[in-house]
Amino acid sequence: MTVKQEPPPRLPPPDPTPTQALVVDPPPPRRDAVWVSVLRLIGLIAIPVVGFFFLGTVFDFLKDENANRGIVVIVAIVVGVVGIIVLFWGMNELVNRLPERIREGFRPYVFVGPALVLLSVFMIYPVINTILVSTKDASGETFVGLDNFKFIFTDESMLRAIRNTAGWMIIVPLVAVSIGLAFATLADRLRRGEAIAKSMIFLPMAISFAGAAVTWQLVYAYRPEAFGSNIGLLNGIMLGLGQDPVPWLQQQPWNNLLLMVIMVWMQTGFAMVVLSAAIKSIPDEIIEAARIDGATELQVFRRIIVPTIVPTIVVVTTYMVINALKVFDIVFVIGSAEANGTEVIAERMLDWFFISNHDGRGAAIAVLLFVAVVPVMIWNVRRFREQEATR
Amino acid sequence: MSTTEAAEVGALPKAESGARAGSVGEPTKGSWVVRIAVLAIVILWLIPTAGVLITSFRPEILVDTTGWWTALAKPFQAAQWTLENYRLALTSAGFADAFLNSLAVAIPATVIPISIAAFAAYAFSWMEFRGRYIMFVAVVGLLVVPLQMALIPILRLYSQGAVLFDRQIFPDLDLNGTFLGIWLAHTAFGLPLAIYLLRNYIGSLPSSIIESAKIDGADHFTIFRRLIVPLSVPALAAFAIFQFLWVWNDLLVAYVFLGGTARTKVLTIALAGLVGQQGENWHLLTAAAFISMGLPLLVFFSLQRYFVRGLTAGAVKG
Secondary structure, three states: HHHHHHOOOOOOOOOOOOHHHHHHHOOOOOOOHHHHHHHHHHHHHHHHHHHHHHHHHHHHHOOOOOHHHHHHHHHHHHHHHHHHHHHHHHHHHHOOOOOOOHHHHHHHHHHHHHHHHHHHHHHHHHHHHHHHOOEOOOOOEEEEEOOHHHHOOOOHHHHHHHHHHHHHHHHHHHHHHHHHHHHHHHOOOOOOOHHHHHHHHHHHOOOOOOOOHHHHHHHOOOOOOOOOOOHHHHHHHHHHHOOOOOOOOOOOOHHHHHHHHHHHHHHHHHHHHHHHHHHHOOOOHHHHHHHHOOHHHHHHHHHHHHOOHHHHHHHOOOOOHHHOOOOOHHHHHHOOOHHHHOOOOOHHHHHHHOOOOOOHHHHHHHHHHHHHOOOOOOOOHHHHHHHHHHH | OOOOOOOOOOOHHHHHHHHOOOOOOOOOOHHHHHHHHHHHHHHHHHHHHHHHHHHOOOHHHHHHHHOOHHOOOOOOHHHOOOOHHHHHHHHOOHHHHHHHHHHHHHHOOOOOOOOEEEHHHHHHHHOOOOOHHHHHHHHHHHHHOOOOHHHHHHHHHHOOOOOOEEEEEEOOOOOOOOOOHHHHHHHHHHHHHHHHEEEHHHHHHOHHHHHHHHHOOOHHHHHHHHHHHOHHHHHHHHHHHHHHHHHHHOOHHHHHHHOOOOOOOOHHHHHHHHHOOOOHHHHHHHHHHHHHHHHHHHHHHOOHHHHHHHHHHHOOOO
């Protein structure tokens, strides 16, 4: 027992002496007295009860309208952070009080249990439930068959959303990966300042889609005549060129491209960083050999660099296609999607579910998104199983 | 994710790239073109942010009448600049409270999934139990499930409990609009990636360490606390930063589970609300936008290499 309390913090000595091994575990008492078992049982029940009672009180405080915001926030953070540690510690203690025979068989489930419970309640159950709700009416009660799916494939706004999303899924990855690859290749040739240049491209990745949408609204800003001066950058340039200002975000269908620019701006840095790492991992000798053989820089790029990093390009592109499929914040924050013809699927889903309160249609649109990622899901699982097989 | 370890913005082997640039056969005449091209792209990328930053420090009357670029003509004129916008945004527009709410959401929503995932990842790597393989395959499958699939059922779960095939299987917890509700949602959405990444890392630790700790009599909990957690700091940090920024920048989950009431709204919600009602108040909007960007940018610049590692690894997140 003494060894348990004082384990070596780092690498233990490679060969523990036999004496050490011998003193480790004094044989535990075979059978506990009955009252000990009863006490254990009471502890087993009492700890969660007290815990729940305490948490209930705290959460009532957190819901208190009049409480000082700063204190509420601090209490919330402490409860959240300490709570999770106490949870695992408490569960481990409970397992230690279980009878010896079943203790070690039980412990793994204490370790994976919280994760499995959360994933079941928040992911697996919802997937089943959403599929069921997609066959129900607005309130999610009455069965309506495939009516919601009929709706999403006939409604004009929904069809536009599907077309627009398809555009996002093709154009954004294509442009972002191309610029990212070009920039990574160019920056690789800089003698100095490569890291700084890359940080600057990468910077938009750290901010929110909402923040980016505001940022670009300032670029696209437009005011009609007699409604003040045009302070948007693009219209400033138009005026500088002697042209009339343009209501950029209402130019259908080109306004979709202008919104895509925002996502390209945010995600190019990601493509660039990953591709740059892949380019740097190509051995210098290969590139040198090609140059000595008289290959031009363009040939080196096309015949050596690109073919070598194709697997990385595939992974990055897949990631971006999935991201583009789920794009929501940009369109939502810019607003007036329906009026401007800039709807996308994820934005329609929230609109139907949250604003129009039609659970069935919202769920059906979510199912549409889900079906679109199923191939990637299968691919991920298959790749994982192959990896495990070779391990 | 084989690209994970190698991808770091700031940690490039300087000497190596320098050697490549100056080596035999390198066309030096191209270097000017390269430099100008790189500079042009960088400037193009920075202009939108620069516009927001400059606008946020200009007085309302100037913001409303002239473009932000005109401020560059006479940058040293004191009347050009003000902090008033930030004062207004923080107080009357409620962004100070929104900032606190964002912290209250983001910090636990980072710590909770990491703790849960680390324990699970340890069990998946180093403990024997029935269903281990199939459970982990399920985690891999969940990696790309769009969280839109979860919104409707979880919202109903929070407000009226769960009914599956006409049977009440989960009680009504009244979690809607509470911090606990959004922590749990963010935790669950972040878990598949966290478990996947941490298992890759924890599973690759040498088994001799764990074996010898067992011989010394350490139980699983002690091994986890004293060995696994300290050894996994790089992976934990990478995921922590990724998850923190993800939660901090999230609009969708906060919009659905916290809503837009003044009491609980987070920065992204407050910002979106400001666009909706006062789209023309650029002085306020830009200051607010920068308040929301401040912390992520700070995290980004101070912890860049971890951040990139987490993000690159996050390429599979759903």
